[in-house]
Amino acid sequence: MGSILWIPVVLSLATAYLYFLSMSAPSLKEQDSNVLKFPSSLEDLTKVAKLLNKYKSENFLFVFILFCSAYLYKQTFAIPGSVFMNLLGGAIFGRFYGFILACFLSATGATCCFMLSKFFAKHYVLKYFPEKVNLIRKKIEENNDGLMPYNFICVETGTTLSSLTSLDDLLSAKTLLSMGTAAIVALVPGYLIKRRQQKRELSKMS
Incomplete structure (x- = not known):
């Protein structure tokens, strides 16, 4: 077992x-480099998305690598704020590719986090935080089929937010209807899966 150090x-x-x-971003202006950071608010998100959308037309590969690296960094070290990365993915890459990236990167990052904790911290975590571990395991079981709908809602919201120019746009009927439809489309499959699992468990018990 590796050292926790x-x-x-x-x-x-x-x-x-x-x-x-x-x-090392090619041809990035100094004033723009200050904007390039992990978004922690909708204002930060809007600024970063605007910069990267403008930048990706000539440097798509760099934007892609930077986004993937930042997403994996957050997931691997369990840093809060992945919701903003999902929103940013939708704002930069659109609904389809943003959703695929969010699912792939969240799964890969979670795997890296698991491997890191397994090889370097498992013994200490189980010894000093057994109650936390049991709570996390319970949460994982409860949300076994919930990650993809969550990612879809975030990406769809990011795609919508990237096209807004003012707060009035955010509160418009068209925007609210679009986001509401996305939420329903994403949540219905998870709800049906959970219902089917509950029926199976009840049938086993009877």
């Missing part, structure tokens, strides 16, 4: 990589 080492290396990647 490897986790800060891996975190430092990943942070350095992400920093140098963002600083």
Whole structure:
């Protein structure tokens, strides 16, 4: 079993990589580099999405690699704020590709997080935080079929937000209807799956 001290080492290396990647953006103006950060609010999200949408026309590969790296960084080290990355994915890459990326990167990042904790922290976590582990396991079981609908709603919302020019647009009937429809489309399959699982469990018990 690896030492838990490897986790800060891996975190430092990943942070350095992400920093140098963002600083090595080709032909990025100095004032724009200050905007390039993890979004933590809708205002930040709008600024980053606007910058990357303008930038990706000539540097698509760099934007793609930067987004994937940032998303995996957040997921691997369990840093809060993945909802903003899903929104950003929809705003940059659109509904279809943003959704595929969100699902793939969230699954890959979660796998990396699991492997990191398994090889370097499992013993310590189970020893000192058994109640937290049981709570997380319970949450995972409860949300076994909920990740894709959640990702879809976030990406769809990001796609909608990227086309807004004012707060009035956000409150318009067209926008609200679009976001409401997306929520229904995303949530119905998960609801039906859970209902089917509940019926199976009841049939096994009877």
